[in-house]
Amino acid sequence: MNVITRYLIREHHIPLTATIIREFSQHLETSLHQQYMIPLSYLNIYRTRKEFKLMNSIQHRLQQGNYILRETDKSGIFHIGNLVDYEKKAEAYRQKTGAYIELDSNPLWSVFDKVILLLNDLRSKEYILSWQLNKMMLKRETVQLAYLYFIPKTS
Structure with a gap:
């Protein structure tokens, strides 16, 4: 609430003593309490535990049976x-097409740095404007290399 209050004062020039800040604070506190502090119902706890056990069972069976999901x-x-x-399918496809090779190291960060420099x-x-640069700029958290999948396509 302190962060939000400072933001409202700084950006919107609302005085600290305004009633709207007090009302908003009370409403936010009530909403957060209702959302996160009220105990879950027995039904929700039961369902959550059941789904957690099911998920663990699926993961265990996938690992045990050497399957991939x-x-x-x-x-x-x-x-x-x-x-x-x-x-086997991946290797056969790589052999057949000759288009893919397995890399010894991950070239992602060198490619990322080159793109940023360019x-x-x-x-x-x-050649480009600053807003175009901002729109094209890569984000280190979300960038990834493309990789090969052999997944059936559904119609």
Whole structure:
């Protein structure tokens, strides 16, 4: 609440003694208490424990049976397959196409640094505007390399 109050004072010039801040504070406290402090019902606790046990059981069976669980391409449906079959299909596809090679190291960060340097270079030479640079700038937390999947596509 202190952070929100300081923000309201600084950005919106609302005085600290305003009644709206006191009312908002009370409403926020009540809402947070109702959302997070009220004990769960027995039914919700039972359902949560049951789903947790089910999830652990599925994970254990996947590991035990050497299976792999993947989300299908675009539809979001899950596919369970044998890990050995998955690896065989991947290797056969790489051999057949010759398009993929296995990398010894992860080139993500060198590619990331090169892209940042090139974007900054474009901006310094005024080929792009600052808002375009901001829109194209990569975020280190979300960037990832593409990788190969052998997941059935659903129709």
